[in-house]
Amino acid sequence: MVGRLIQMVLPPASREAVMGDLAESCRSPGQLAAEGLRSVPPLVAEQARRASRLPVIGLQLFILFACLGGFELDRPDRAVTNAACAALPMGLAMVGLLLRNIYRSDDNPVRQGLFDAITAALCVVAQQTVMHMLIAAGHLDPGWALSRSLIVLACLSFPILWTLGAMENPDAVRRKPAQPLFTDYNQFVQRTRVRNRAEMAALAMIIGVSGYFLARFQPPVAPLGWSFLTGYACILVYLALRGAARPAPLDADSTTVRALYETELNRQSRQRRLMWWFWFVPLFAGLMTNLVMYGVSKEQPLRIAGGIAAIFLLGYLIERLHRDRRLAIHLKLNNLAAVPA
Known part of the structure; x- marks a missing residue:
């Protein structure tokens, strides 16, 4: 019972190794519980930091x-x-x-x-x-x-x-392919297709919920909101037509597949970058309207400063996310040169 409880609270990546060590070193349920209380919290904290x-x-x-x-x-x-x-x-x-x-x-x-x-x-x-x-x-x-x-x-x-x-973890993006180039590219195409469909479904939900919100509650920013929804609809159409990576021709040689892989990796990276800025355009507008502009109208310097700081912080987080992905893609492109055909 004690062992099962410890196994449940251990992070999945640590369970096998830790439970093996505890089984070898502990001779009683009390000792197992004491060792579990001592070792589990640091492992959970470390996994939280890494994940x-x-x-x-x-x-x-x-x-x-x-x-x-x-x-x-x-x-x-x-x-x-x-x-x-x-x-x-x-x-x-x-x-x-x-x-x-x-x-x-x-x-x-x-x-x-x-x-x-x-x-x-x-x-x-x-x-x-x-x-x-x-x-x-x-x-x-x-x-x-x-x-x-x-x-x-x-x-x-x-x-x-x-x-x-x-979004794929940068560690997964930069990982060296473990299979031939053509197979690895086909898996990349499948991943982008699935992610593209998920993004289209999310956009459709946002358009539906936002449309209901604007029509039902008619907030003061409704005209701006409808313009955003028009933009979301255009993005949805673009993703449906060109969002996923292009499949490789069946008769393509390794040079062609490698060039296509590099092109699609860079295109998907640019697409993700534009998409994430677009996702947060309404939030930028809300911060500007409800904090900065309202603070100016009410002569509230703290509200203005808080709004400007929030806008810069949001922009930094988005750009930091893309910077990590760009570095991962750069390493992935370097790894492609060593992948067998």
Whole structure:
């Protein structure tokens, strides 16, 4: 029983080695429990450090906080600020995502991203369920629960989290191919096709939810929102037509396949870079409107400074994500020269 419990809390990458060492060194359940309490926390912390990437965590925080209404202007009839109301579900969702990073065992990026989104959604639903129970019992101000408009807005975070989680880890990108060049390129084409379909599905969900939000609640930025949706629809059409990598001709020689591989790697890299800036254009606009411009109109220097800092931080995280991927692709291109035909 003790051994099974320790095995459950150990990160998957460490289970076999650690459980083997514990089986050899421990002679009783008490000793096993003591050794488990001593060795498990450092391993979990180390796995959290290795599995978590700073730009991804930072962007997840931005996505959740923004879509939960953290940057929205406070309503005078609510005793709780939007930032405080958003911070609690965001914090619980981030705990769930960090635990996902530690205990994930699936190497499929698209499934990883989907389970990330589901994990965050379940955490937000659980937090809101508890809030409503406490409010119904009279222990909490009703302002701590998300409004109907913010619940709809929160739904926008999940497809974006899905696509963010579906990005391949740079370590997987730069890994040397373990099979002939033609086979490796065909696997690359299949991965881009699956990721492209997932991104198209996420875009379709965002267009649907955003359209409902703009039509139902008619926020002041509705004209800008409809223009963004038009852009999303254009991107969706582009991904449907040219998003995936081109398959290699069946009669292509190794030189042709290698050149095509290099071309498609660079094209996919540029495409991902443009896509991620486009994903966050509405968030940049929200930061500018709700923090900087509102701060200027109300003569609030701290709000202006906070908005400018948030815009620069968001831009840095996006560019840092692309920089890591560019370096990985550069190493991948160098590795292609040594791949047999």
